[in-house]
Every structure is written in C-alpha cells, then in structure tokens.
Amino acid sequence: MRAGFPDFRLGKVLATSFTATLSERHGEAVERIPVPHRLVDWLAVNGLAVDSCTVAQLDLARELRESIHAAATAAAIQDSLPAPAVQVINDCSAQGRAAAILTPEGERRWQLSPASCVEDALSVIAADAISIIAGERDGKLALCASPTCQAAFFDTSQSRTRKWCDMNTCGNRQKKARFKANQRNNS
Ligand SMILES: [Zn+2]
Numbered sequence: 001m002r003a004g005f006p007d008f009r010l011g012k013v014l015a016t017s018f019t020a021t022l023s024e025r026h027g028e029a030v031e032r033i034p035v036p037h038r039l040v041d042w043l044a045v046n047g048l049a050v051d052s053c054t055v056a057q058l059d060l061a062r063e064l065r066e067s068i069h070a071a072a073t074a075a076a077i078q079d080s081l082p083a084p085a086v087q088v089i090n091d092c093s094a095q096g097r098a099a100a101i102l103t104p105e106g107e108r109r110w111q112l113s114p115a116s117c118v119e120d121a122l123s124v125i126a127a128d129a130i131s132i133i134a135g136e137r138d139g140k141l142a143l144c145a146s147p148t149c150q151a152a153f154f155d156t157s158q159s160r161t162r163k164w165c166d167m168n169t170c171g172n173r174q175k176k177a178r179f180k181a182n183q184r185n186n187s
Pocket of ligand 1: 144145146149150151164165166170
C-alpha cells in the first residue's frame with residue numbers, strides 16, 4: 001500500500017473487485033485509483049502487472065469500470081443492458097491481447113502481450129465481466145443493500161441471499177448503525 005491513497009477492496013471476482021475501485025457511488029464517493037500509478041498497483045495485485053500507465057489509459061480504465069458497473073447493475077435488477085456500456089465492454093475485450101496460461105502448479109495465470117500494456121489487462125477484466133453478466137458462472141449478480149453503496153456484486157453464497165458487497169465494510173457499517181439505533185430506542 002502506498003501512503004496517502006485509499007487502499008483497495010479486493011474480492012474474489014476480478015470484474016467486481018475492479019468496479020469496487022470506486023466505492024460509495026451514492027454517498028461520498030471514494031476513488032481508489034485516483035492517479036495512473038494506483039491503477040498499476042491495482043493491476044499488479046490482481047495478477048495483471050503492466051509496465052506503465054498514462055492518464056489516457058487511466059481514463060479508459062475508468063470508462064470500462066463505470067460501463068461494467070452500469071451493465072452489472074442492469075443485469076442485477078433484470079433490466080435491459082445499456083447499449084453504450086455494452087459497447088465499451090466489448091471494445092475493451094476485443095482490444096487487448098492476453099492469453100490464459102496454465103502453470104506447472106495447475107493455476108491459471110494471465111500473460112499479457114510483450115508490451116504488457118493497460119489495454120491487455122483491461123481486456124481480461126472486460127472478459128471477466130462478460131462471463132458474470134452473461135450468467136456463465138455459478139453465482140448471481142446483486143446490488144449492495146447499503147443505500148450509499150448499491151454496488152453490483154457477485155453472490156456465490158449457497159442460498160444467494162448475500163446482502164452486502166463486502167461484509168467487512170458495508171455489512172459491518174449496517175450492523176453498527178442498527179446497534180446504535182437499538183441503543184437509542186432502549187435508553
Ligand atoms: Zn456495499
């Protein structure tokens with residue numbers, strides 16, 4: 001973690017971890033990739049190390065992020081997918097050159113093109129978003145119950161009844177708020 005920047009919220013699903021780099025969209029939004037090198041940091045943490053990132057590439061990444069957020073939100077509420085968002089996701093998916101590599105340990109690793117550019121990494125994220133929005137993976141898209149968050153997340157719980165994007169942040173805050181409200185009512 002670099003000092004002076006908000007830390008990352010990392011989940012198990014690449015596409016929604018990426019959309020979580022902007023949190024509290026309906027409250028006081030926190031931008032977790034405010035400068036290009038923070039996107040470089042985020043990609044490195046997620047197995048998509050790139051050499052560098054320009055301001056234009058950061059803009060493209062944020063455009064993809066908000067497009068995934070818009071499309072995933074629509075999918076979660078079973079609305080029709082917004083065409084401009086789908087276009088951005090598809091363009092990003094098609095623009096990069098990344099290959100899935102099987103390691104000797106039996107794990108998947110992403111190999112970006114020799115230039116290891118941001119576009120390659122974004123194509124992996126876009127493809128991940130497509131697979132969850134298309135319903136190809138075991139899980140269900142849902143929206144966080146926190147009114148200031150409403151982030152789209154991928155619920156892989158057995159019962160598909162997860163309420164919050166993240167138990168440690170939104171879930172906890174909700175619990176604390178309820179606890180305080182109960183205390184007030186009891187006093
Ligand atoms: Zn949330």
